[in-house]
Amino acid sequence: MTYTVAVVGATGNVGRAMLSILAERNFPAARVVPLASERSVGRKVSFGDRDLTVDDLATYDFSGTDIVLSSPGAKVSATFAPHAAAAGAVVIDNTSHFRMHEGVPLVVPEVNPDAALAHKGIIANPNCSTIQMVVALAPIHRAAGVKRVVVCTYQSVSGSGKSAMDELYRQTKAVYENATVPPQVYAKPIAFNVLPHIDVFLDSGMTKEEWKMVAETQKILDPAIKVCASCARVPAFIGHAEYINVELSASLSVDEARSLWRAAPGCAVVDLDSGEDLDAPYITPKDAQGEDPVYISRVRADDSVEHGLNFWCVADNLRKGAALNAVQIAELLVAQGALGKGARS
Amino acid sequence: MTYTVAVVGATGNVGRAMLSILAERNFPAARVVPLASERSVGRKVSFGDRDLTVDDLATYDFSGTDIVLSSPGAKVSATFAPHAAAAGAVVIDNTSHFRMHEGVPLVVPEVNPDAALAHKGIIANPNCSTIQMVVALAPIHRAAGVKRVVVCTYQSVSGSGKSAMDELYRQTKAVYENATVPPQVYAKPIAFNVLPHIDVFLDSGMTKEEWKMVAETQKILDPAIKVCASCARVPAFIGHAEYINVELSASLSVDEARSLWRAAPGCAVVDLDSGEDLDAPYITPKDAQGEDPVYISRVRADDSVEHGLNFWCVADNLRKGAALNAVQIAELLVAQGALGKGARS
Numbered sequence: 001m002t003y004t005v006a007v008v009g010a011t012g013n014v015g016r017a018m019l020s021i022l023a024e025r026n027f028p029a030a031r032v033v034p035l036a037s038e039r040s041v042g043r044k045v046s047f048g049d050r051d052l053t054v055d056d057l058a059t060y061d062f063s064g065t066d067i068v069l070s071s072p073g074a075k076v077s078a079t080f081a082p083h084a085a086a087a088g089a090v091v092i093d094n095t096s097h098f099r100m101h102e103g104v105p106l107v108v109p110e111v112n113p114d115a116a117l118a119h120k121g122i123i124a125n126p127n128c129s130t131i132q133m134v135v136a137l138a139p140i141h142r143a144a145g146v147k148r149v150v151v152c153t154y155q156s157v158s159g160s161g162k163s164a165m166d167e168l169y170r171q172t173k174a175v176y177e178n179a180t181v182p183p184q185v186y187a188k189p190i191a192f193n194v195l196p197h198i199d200v201f202l203d204s205g206m207t208k209e210e211w212k213m214v215a216e217t218q219k220i221l222d223p224a225i226k227v228c229a230s231c232a233r234v235p236a237f238i239g240h241a242e243y244i245n246v247e248l249s250a251s252l253s254v255d256e257a258r259s260l261w262r263a264a265p266g267c268a269v270v271d272l273d274s275g276e277d278l279d280a281p282y283i284t285p286k287d288a289q290g291e292d293p294v295y296i297s298r299v300r301a302d303d304s305v306e307h308g309l310n311f312w313c314v315a316d317n318l319r320k321g322a323a324l325n326a327v328q329i330a331e332l333l334v335a336q337g338a339l340g341k342g343a344r345s
Numbered sequence: 346m347t348y349t350v351a352v353v354g355a356t357g358n359v360g361r362a363m364l365s366i367l368a369e370r371n372f373p374a375a376r377v378v379p380l381a382s383e384r385s386v387g388r389k390v391s392f393g394d395r396d397l398t399v400d401d402l403a404t405y406d407f408s409g410t411d412i413v414l415s416s417p418g419a420k421v422s423a424t425f426a427p428h429a430a431a432a433g434a435v436v437i438d439n440t441s442h443f444r445m446h447e448g449v450p451l452v453v454p455e456v457n458p459d460a461a462l463a464h465k466g467i468i469a470n471p472n473c474s475t476i477q478m479v480v481a482l483a484p485i486h487r488a489a490g491v492k493r494v495v496v497c498t499y500q501s502v503s504g505s506g507k508s509a510m511d512e513l514y515r516q517t518k519a520v521y522e523n524a525t526v527p528p529q530v531y532a533k534p535i536a537f538n539v540l541p542h543i544d545v546f547l548d549s550g551m552t553k554e555e556w557k558m559v560a561e562t563q564k565i566l567d568p569a570i571k572v573c574a575s576c577a578r579v580p581a582f583i584g585h586a587e588y589i590n591v592e593l594s595a596s597l598s599v600d601e602a603r604s605l606w607r608a609a610p611g612c613a614v615v616d617l618d619s620g621e622d623l624d625a626p627y628i629t630p631k632d633a634q635g636e637d638p639v640y641i642s643r644v645r646a647d648d649s650v651e652h653g654l655n656f657w658c659v660a661d662n663l664r665k666g667a668a669l670n671a672v673q674i675a676e677l678l679v680a681q682g683a684l685g686k687g688a689r690s
Contacts, residue, residue, distance in 0.1 A: 148649050152497035152588045154539045154577060168537075173521055187625035188632070192513075192581045194499045196588070196627050196643050196657045205599065205617060205645030226649035230588040230657070232499060234579050236537045243497045243541070243575040254550065272550060280532035282541050287533070298541050300550030304493050304571035312541045312575070 002030035003339055004065045005330070006089070008080065009072035010034030010045050010054055013158050013165075014094055017323035018069045023048030025327060028334060035060055037072070062087035066339050069326050070094060071125075085121025090333060092123045092326045096208075099124040099216060106219050109328040110266040111138045115220075116332050123329055128321030129153050129209065129231065129240055130216040135294040135320070136244065136313045137221060139264040140257055144307070145249030148226040151213065152243050155198060156236040156285055159317050160185055165237055172235070186233065195233040207231060239285025240317040243298075248307040254299050257309055261296050266320070268293035288314045292324055347375035348684055349410045350675070351434070353425065354417035355379030355390050355399055358503050358510075359439055362668035363414045368393030370672060373679060380405055382417070407432035411684050414671050415439060430466025435678060437468045437671045441553075444469040444561060451564050454673040455611040456483045460565075461677050468674055473666030474498050474554065474576065474585055475561040480639040480665070481589065481658045482566060484609040485602055489652070490594030493571040496558065497588050500543060501581040501630055504662050505530055513580055531578065540578040552576060584630025585662040588643075593652040599644050602654060606641050611665070613638035633659045637669055 005022065009015040015034070022029060034045045035057040044051040057076070062068070062084040070077055071094035081091045081098065098104040105115040106124045111134050116123055126134070137146055157164040164185040171181040171191035183189050187197060198209035206214075206229075213229035252260075261267040272281045282297035295314045302308030315321055333339045350367065354360040360379070367374060379390045380402040389396040402421070407413070407429040415422055416439035426436045426443065443449040450460040451469045456479050461468055471479070482491055502509040509530040516526040516536035528534050532542060543554035551559075551574075558574035597605075606612040617626045627642035640659045647653030660666055678684045 150495045150590050150649070152575070154499070154579070172517060176518055176521065183624075188629050193629050193631040194579055194581060194586050195625075195629055196586070197625060201617065201626070205643070228590055228647045228649040228653065228655060230497070230590070230643075230655060232586070232588070234499070234539055236539060236580070241539050241541070241577070243577070245495050245573055245575070272546065279528075280540075280542060281546070284533055284538050284540055286538040298550070298575075302573045304495070304573040308573065310573055310575060 001340060002028045003067055003334070004031045004033070005029045006033045006035055006060070006062070006065045006068045008035045008057055008068055008070040011036050011040045011043060012071055013162055013318055014071035014322040016045060017318045018071065018326060019045055019047045021319065021323050021327045025331070027327060027330065033060070033065070062089045065089045067330050067333070068092065069330065071322065081122050090119065090121060090123065090339060092125055092329050094125040094322050094326055096127065096212065098122050099126060100219065106216060107329050108134050108220055108325060109332050110135050110264070112220050113332055116329055117336060117338060125322065125326045125329065126216045126220060127209070127212040128159055128317040129155060129242065130213050130220070131321050131325050132240065132294045132313055132315035133213065133242060133244060134217055134221050135266045136261070136296055136311070137217070137246070139260040139267065140246065140248065140252060140309070141221060141225070143256070143260055144252040146222070146225050146246050147249055148247040149217070150228045150245040151230070153229070153231045154234045154241040154285070155231060156239050156317060157190060157233065158238045159240065168235055168237065190233060190235050192235060196230070198231040198233055236285045238316060238318060239288045239314060240321060241285050241312065241314045243310070244313055245302060245308065245310045247305050248309060251307055252309060254301055257299055266294055267296060269296050269299070271297050271299055282312060283314045285314055288316050290319070291316055292319060294320055346685060347373045348412055348679070349376045349378070350374045351378045351380055351405070351407070351410045351413045353380045353402055353413055353415040356381050356385045356388060357416055358507055358663055359416035359667040361390060362663045363416065363671060364390055364392045366664065366668050366672045370676070372672060372675065378405070378410070407434045410434045412675050412678070413437065414675065416667065426467050435464065435466060435468065435684060437470055437674050439470040439667050439671055441472065441557065443467050444471060445564065451561060452674050453479050453565055453670060454677050455480050455609070457565050458677055461674055462681060462683060470667065470671045470674065471561045471565060472554070472557040473504055473662040474500060474587065475558050475565070476666050476670050477585060477639045477658055477660035478558065478587060478589060479562055479566050480611045481606070481641055481656070482562070482591070484605040484612065485591065485593065485597060485654070486566060486570070488601070488605055489597040491567070491570050491591050492594055493592040494562070495573045495590040496575070498574070498576045499579045499586040499630070500576060501584050501662060502535060502578065503583045504585065510582055513582065517580070535578060535580050537580060541575070543576040543578055581630045583661060583663060584633045584659060585666060586630050586657065586659045588655070589658055590647060590653065590655045592650050593654060596652055597654060599646055603644055611639055612641060614641050614644070616642050616644055627657060628659045630659055633661050635664070636661055637664060639665055
């Protein structure tokens with residue numbers, strides 16, 4: 001059985017990654033339709049070896065489309081997704097709009113695949129920083145019960161879109177030309193700097209990105225897990241890193257934790273026990289670019305609290321943090337026979 | 346009264362900052378002698394408006410020198426500092442060599458000034474990341490008792506010396522020239538990347554930088570404080586940032602904490618309550634370059650633990666994190682009449 005797939009926001013960072021991952025993984029697509037706003041209509045985007053022509057989201061008829069992978073602005077999803085779902089498509093949406101809606105599953109296939117089946121036409125793809133964290137937390141939570149998480153992020157600019165990548169590129173180049181490129185995407189210069197600011201500030205003093213990491217982790221993994229998240233933007237193009245400190249309910253040694261991760265789907269461990277032929281016993285954001293796994297390094301006991309564990313976690317934010325996770329959800333629906341004509345009741 | 350001051354490692358990042366800060370602050374110096382290894386002898390270094398000529402550390406006679414500000418390699422300090430102290434000088438040493446030695450005070454003037462008086466000729470200047478953290482922790486520790494700290498750092502390359510700044514500069518430039526500058530100072534590329542690796546790895550899995558933040562905080566501030574530190578190098582030239590999560594013994598509101606910091610020596614708060622004329626309600630490493638204060642931003646309650654508080658802390662690692670702190674220790678000794686002929690018994 002093959003499916004008709006639409007990709008909304010097909011010209012953006014995540015949309016392009018969705019197209020390339022659908023092709024890489026030989027998703028059973030009879031037809032792939034790239035969609036975007038009017039100003040991108042007619043542009044070409046790559047799908048494997050082929051070029052596809054971008055169609056107009058505003059006028060597209062979703063009847064006959066089985067699945068929609070969506071990563072436009074949040075406001076765009078709010079409007080088109082219910083409409084596409086009503087026409088019979090299943091929308092896997094990467095924006096923040098539906099994530100915390102009751103009745104909308106928030107899914108990471110390695111963590112809560114069963115949640116996907118309960119959808120009513122829309123499935124939300126979690127925030128990039130949350131996805132890699134819950135993939136890493138899930139195996140140790142099952143084994144030893146995660147009580148509290150203190151996480152600090154090192155997030156690349158690609159999470160803010162192509163204009164942010166351009167801002168970092170041009171602002172950095174300007175340093176070598178004695179010129180200045182003033183910040184536009186960000187509130188302060190990002191070149192050779194660090195900004196403790198991702199998404200808007202909330203009344204609590206948290207940024208919305210930090211709030212997402214708390215709320216989404218609780219929705220996906222376990223509402224009892226307490227989370228304190230602190231997010232920062234660093235001058236890297238692709239790849240998000242996180243230092244994650246966890247307080248567990250039971251003892252778990254460093255070796256036990258590494259074994260759990262080495263056996264867990266979607267995880268890869270590169271650490272001090274990985275052998276001596278490494279340049280260095282850890283993965284960096286640059287290393288993770290274009291890669292699928294959530295990498296775990298720097299695993300160590302934290303003696304400052306009972307059953308404490310500390311580690312470093314890196315993933316490609318455009319792939320596992322966004323596009324790959326969405327495609328994996330689509331694959332999950334295919335495997336469950338939950339796509340295509342008559343699959344929805 | 347005026348003093349003879351020697352600066353050891355005068356051509357390095359920190360040595361040059363020591364000279365410039367001595368001049369800026371009109372330290373009562375009758376004579377300032379820049380010292381370095383043989384290969385730098387005869388080079389000129391700036392001291393205020395004047396140029397001084399670098400002398401040879403190996404052959405310098407420390408008798409008659411009242412105070413030595415020292416920032417060479419750790420092995421160099423191990424050898425020369427006891428020798429200089431025996432000749433009657435007080436050595437304020439920025440290397441890690443003496444910091445944890447019993448009988449060597451480890452001093453941050455805003456935090457434990459009295460410790461300085463107990464010196465036996467050598468006073469240690471703490472690690473850069475530790476200094477800014479204890480300056481920030483001290484006022485809230487006095488008010489509400491810090492029980493546990495989970496800190497993640499975002500450290501600039503200047504902490505690794507001039508060669509590291511050069512590596513970041515040239516490696517980044519190479520990206521624009523389709524060239525490659527392989528890592529030499531660091532184990533992996535630092536341009537547009539993040540490295541979870543500062544100083545060497547210890548058997549515990551901690552890096553030595555992380556261990557320093559634990560051990561030095563306990564020595565300077567309170568041995569009962571539990572600390573978990575996770576350090577990372579980011580592609581910034583100057584300025585270290587830290588997200589600091591604290592568990593307090595008693596309740597302390599965000600407003601109370603900000604008030605304590607606003608009244609505390611060496612601290613400055615820039616936060617959501619700082620007024621609406623800011624580009625953004627926080628300080629970044631770039632903003633802190635060349636500045637003296639330890640900046641505190643992003644203060645918020647952490648509801649994931651009882652009496653939890655979370656904040657962002659930034660300082661110029663070459664100034665407050667190294668050279669300024671050393672000069673402040675010297676000023677403390679001057680104020681205490683603990684320098685000069687006959688001051689040591």
